[in-house]
Amino acid sequence: MKRVYMDNGATTRTHPEVLQAMEPYFLETYGNPSSVHNFGREALKGVEEAREQVQKLINAHDPQEIIFTSGGTESDNLAIIGFAMANRKKGKHIITSAVEHHGVLHTCEYLEKELGFSVTYLPVDKFGLVNVEEFQKTIGEDTILATIMMGNNEIGTIQPIKELAEVAREQGVVFHTDAVQAVGNMPVDVQDLGVDMLALSAHKFHGPKGVGALYVRKGVKLHPHMHGGAQEKKRRGSTHNTTGIIGLGKAAELARDNLSEKVEKVTKLRDKLIKGIEENIEEIVFNGHPEQRLPGNVNFCFRYIEGESLLLSLDLEGIAASSGSACTSGSLDPSHVLLATGLSHEVAHGSLRLTLSYFNEEEEVDYVIEKLPGIIDKLRQMSPLYQSKS
Amino acid sequence: MYSEKVMDHFTNPRNMGSMENPDGKAQVGNPTCGDIMEIAIKVEENKIKDIRFKTFGCGAAVATSSMVTEMAKGKTLEEAEQLTNKTVAEALDGLPPVKMHCSNLAADALHKAIQDYREKQTKKG
Numbered sequence: 001m002k003r004v005y006m007d008n009g010a011t012t013r014t015h016p017e018v019l020q021a022m023e024p025y026f027l028e029t030y031g032n033p034s035s036v037h038n039f040g041r042e043a044l045k046g047v048e049e050a051r052e053q054v055q056k057l058i059n060a061h062d063p064q065e066i067i068f069t070s071g072g073t074e075s076d077n078l079a080i081i082g083f084a085m086a087n088r089k090k091g092k093h094i095i096t097s098a099v100e101h102h103g104v105l106h107t108c109e110y111l112e113k114e115l116g117f118s119v120t121y122l123p124v125d126k127f128g129l130v131n132v133e134e135f136q137k138t139i140g141e142d143t144i145l146a147t148i149m150m151g152n153n154e155i156g157t158i159q160p161i162k163e164l165a166e167v168a169r170e171q172g173v174v175f176h177t178d179a180v181q182a183v184g185n186m187p188v189d190v191q192d193l194g195v196d197m198l199a200l201s202a203h204k205f206h207g208p209k210g211v212g213a214l215y216v217r218k219g220v221k222l223h224p225h226m227h228g229g230a231q232e233k234k235r236r237g238s239t240h241n242t243t244g245i246i247g248l249g250k251a252a253e254l255a256r257d258n259l260s261e262k263v264e265k266v267t268k269l270r271d272k273l274i275k276g277i278e279e280n281i282e283e284i285v286f287n288g289h290p291e292q293r294l295p296g297n298v299n300f301c302f303r304y305i306e307g308e309s310l311l312l313s314l315d316l317e318g319i320a321a322s323s324g325s326a327c328t329s330g331s332l333d334p335s336h337v338l339l340a341t342g343l344s345h346e347v348a349h350g351s352l353r354l355t356l357s358y359f360n361e362e363e364e365v366d367y368v369i370e371k372l373p374g375i376i377d378k379l380r381q382m383s384p385l386y387q388s389k390s
Numbered sequence: 391m392y393s394e395k396v397m398d399h400f401t402n403p404r405n406m407g408s409m410e411n412p413d414g415k416a417q418v419g420n421p422t423c424g425d426i427m428e429i430a431i432k433v434e435e436n437k438i439k440d441i442r443f444k445t446f447g448c449g450a451a452v453a454t455s456s457m458v459t460e461m462a463k464g465k466t467l468e469e470a471e472q473l474t475n476k477t478v479a480e481a482l483d484g485l486p487p488v489k490m491h492c493s494n495l496a497a498d499a500l501h502k503a504i505q506d507y508r509e510k511q512t513k514k515g
Binding site for chain 1: 407424444447
């Protein structure tokens with residue numbers, strides 16, 4: 001059966017050259033990068049080269065501003081808890097948004113419930129955008145940190161990070177951004193954006209799973225949350241995940257190659273898919289912002305149907321996608337992101353996210369456009385909600 | 391995560407559709423939770439002669455609806471009332487634990503359709 005992978009927002013295919021770069025670090029250069037001997041020194045050399053590759057990808061000033069972690073969620077936890085605990089004497093107010101990934105949202109809730117911090121969750125408009133003026137008004141004497149994501153993992157909306165970070169800087173508030181979906185898939189320049197911290201994850205841009213990084217601008221103080229080792233300049237204990245870090249470095253290097261051509265290709269496929277769905281299926285809701293959007297993200301709600309049924313039906317045709325329905329969110333509520341944009345529960349249950357990478361081809365987009373209308377129609381014929389409206 | 395039987399009923403739902411002039415009809419669930427099941431029955435000589443369902447919901451919701459119609463068809467009303475959400479789930483070789491609560495309402499819908507039939511009969515009385 002034909003297999004079409006359009007769930008690149010969940011994870012991506014590892015690039016063959018990434019795997020190739022990692023292999024010698026399993027079989028030959030397997031020393032601990034903290035060891036004194038040659039095996040260790042060679043491994044450390046690889047780790048430091050990878051740090052420079054990540055530095056270049058996001059245009060950090062200094063490679064030492066990169067801390068290797070186990071992935072996006074850990075990077076967000078380290079940034080938020082690490083900064084809050086190191087700076088709690090200066091203030092205990094944090095600002096975030098209602099549409100963050102749970103790596104940020106649940107971390108903020110933890111600080112709020114268990115450690116006495118107060119958190120403001122900024123609302124968003126129907127496109128999923130936070131308002132810069134509203135953000136400015138929310139900053140108070142006690143505000144120490146703002147954490148607002150760059151590209152939304154569900155609806156693809158790209159926040160005005162540069163403007164938000166500028167406001168934060170003027171008010172002396174440190175600014176963190178979860179850029180897990182953005183880094184490697186579109187240009188991200190930490191100096192241009194003016195952010196103080198930024199989280200990224202290798203497997204979202206064709207690197208291996210289980211490795212990521214946190215950019216921390218020089219001068220920003222963090223408490224480590226992994227205790228027990230002097231690695232990463234005592235900011236993150238634990239033996240280096242050498243092979244993962246090498247893979248992250250290689251993925252970062254590959255991401256920079258012809259980035260604008262890849263962004264152009266993926267954006268073109270995305271827009272074709274959006275147009276194809278809009279032209280062939282009625283009673284749908286387009287989610288996210290039409291232009292300020294991640295290159296590979298497509299998200300619609302199909303009225304009268306439920307997301308998990310849609311995913312199962314697509315899977316039977318070989319198409320891999322995701323949804324923000326309750327059944328797929330692991331709770332009784334549908335996606336908090338879709339609800340924050342103003343959708344009703346009923347409509348939000350019928351969401352479908354298709355996420356593309358540069359490995360996708362136009363004929364795969366055509367295949368989805370060919371199969372989807374029939375699947376939607378079949379599920380609607382089964383729905384008591386559809387019957388009552390027709 | 392789903393058994394082969396669940397996927398079979400999801401892919402080829404039995405007795406799916408609407409019914410003209412049903413003898414009993416009921417809807418359970420609500421769109422907020424993401425699950426709505428509608429069951430309609432025709433009754434002859436105290437037996438379920440025909441049955442139809444429509445479902446808005448996940449794979450488990452569709453499969454349990456389909457299965458309950460298959461199990462109820464031809465049974466007496468009393469026998470059909472003995473069917474529970476648990477026996478429906480068992481007939482599907484089980485459901486993932488997270489689905490047991492919200493998506494497993496099919497027997498409830500059937501019981502309510504029978505109740506609706508009985509109430510209509512009483513009124514006709």
